[in-house]
Amino acid sequence: MKPYEIVKDIFIVGGPDITDGRDACVYLINLGELILIDTGAGWSVDSIIGNIKKLGLDPKNLAKILVTHCHIDHIGGVPEIKRRFGSIIYIHELDASPLENGDPVLTAAKWYQTSFPPTPVDVKFSLPEEILTIGQQKLICLHTPGHTPGSICIYLDRNGKRILFAQDLHGPILPEFGSNLDDWDRSTQKLLDLDADILCEGHFGIYKTKQEVRDYILSYREQYGMD
Ligand SMILES: [Zn+2]
Ligand SMILES: [Zn+2]
Numbered sequence: 001m002k003p004y005e006i007v008k009d010i011f012i013v014g015g016p017d018i019t020d021g022r023d024a025c026v027y028l029i030n031l032g033e034l035i036l037i038d039t040g041a042g043w044s045v046d047s048i049i050g051n052i053k054k055l056g057l058d059p060k061n062l063a064k065i066l067v068t069h070c071h072i073d074h075i076g077g078v079p080e081i082k083r084r085f086g087s088i089i090y091i092h093e094l095d096a097s098p099l100e101n102g103d104p105v106l107t108a109a110k111w112y113q114t115s116f117p118p119t120p121v122d123v124k125f126s127l128p129e130e131i132l133t134i135g136q137q138k139l140i141c142l143h144t145p146g147h148t149p150g151s152i153c154i155y156l157d158r159n160g161k162r163i164l165f166a167q168d169l170h171g172p173i174l175p176e177f178g179s180n181l182d183d184w185d186r187s188t189q190k191l192l193d194l195d196a197d198i199l200c201e202g203h204f205g206i207y208k209t210k211q212e213v214r215d216y217i218l219s220y221r222e223q224y225g226m227d
Contacts, residue, residue, distance in 0.1 A: 003051035006206055007198065008159055013051040016203065019044035022112060024073040024202040027165055028052060029156070031134045033063035036087070037154060037165050038202070041112060042076025049084075062087045064132075066141065068167040069151040070095040071177075072109045072116055074202070079119045090132075092143055093124035095150025105176060125152065144169070144191065146184025148177050153187075155194060164213065166191055167202030170220050185226050192217055 001017040006027075012018065013036075014026030023040035026048055034057060040048060052059045062085040068074055070091070078099070081087055091099065098106035102118040109116045125141055132139040137156060144153045144166070153166040169188060173179040192214065199207040199216060207213045221227055 003055055005055070006200065007161060007163065010158075010163060010200075011055055011057075012200070012206070013055070014040045014044060014048045015205075018051070019047040022073060023076075024071075024167060025200065025205070026077075027200050028055075028057070029139070030057060031137050032061075033134060034059070034061045035064045035066060035134070035139070036062055036081070037066050037200075038068055038074040038167060039065060039077030039081055041073045042080070042114065042116075045077045045080045048077060048081075059085060064088050064090060066139075066152075066154055067091040067095075067099075067121070068153070068165070068202070069148045070098040070107055071148070071168070072107050072112050072114065074167060075099060075107065075116065075119075076114075079117055082119070088123060089119075089121045090123045090125065090141070091121050092150030092152050093126045094145070095148055096121050096124050106178070108177070125150075142190065144187035145180060146187045147171055147173065147179055149180070149183075151187070153191060155196060161197040162194065163198045163200065164191065164194060164196035165200045166217075169201070169217065170204070171224070173224065181224060184224065185221075188217055188221055188226070 011028040027037040029035040104110040130141045147168045155164040199213040
């Protein structure tokens with residue numbers, strides 16, 4: 001599959017069907033400056049950058065990387081992209097130390113038979129909701145613990161649509177990741193309440209109607225015994 005524009009100014013530039021089977025989906029928002037949401041598992045940085053160029057965008061404008069949580073399939077490309085473009089790295093404070101310590105278990109690097117070098121982050125979120133304003137556009141970063149303690153989801157309202165980036169909302173819920181099912185219950189309820197039009201998800205792709213987004217979230221709530 002090729003990278004493409006999902007809706008105006010929002011692109012998928014990496015993921016299991018686009019760059020590498022080990023990558024979680026990598027999304028890009030073009031607001032004049034470029035904002036990357038997650039970075040893949042680390043083996044595909046060149047392909048991700050190539051895809052950004054193919055879409056007619058300049059990777060030199062990669063100003064920010066929003067990291068949804070501390071797992072290797074999402075963070076692997078962070079050190080290299082930071083090194084090449086000086087992008088500012090944002091993550092929730094509760095998921096920051098696995099990156100900063102290169103923790104093989106909490107980053108799940110061990111699972112992927114690789115390692116993650118200790119990598120300092122620039123900005124640590126700590127509030128239930130943090131708002132980044134870029135030009136006229138607000139990006140809302142919601143703390144949605146469950147899969148990991150510091151998982152975040154990001155949403156924006158643009159051109160009449162609410163677009164939600166919710167990477168590993170499906171789980172898994174595992175003690176070694178610090179997962180918490182009660183937190184997950186509250187977080188997924190919050191995501192339902194957003195009533196998003198489009199869901200850009202981490203491993204299973206993109207859902208493009210309110211109903212599909214709702215059904216997707218509800219299917220996992222049912223699986224985990226909620227409602
Ligand atoms: Zn994960
Ligand atoms: Zn993942």
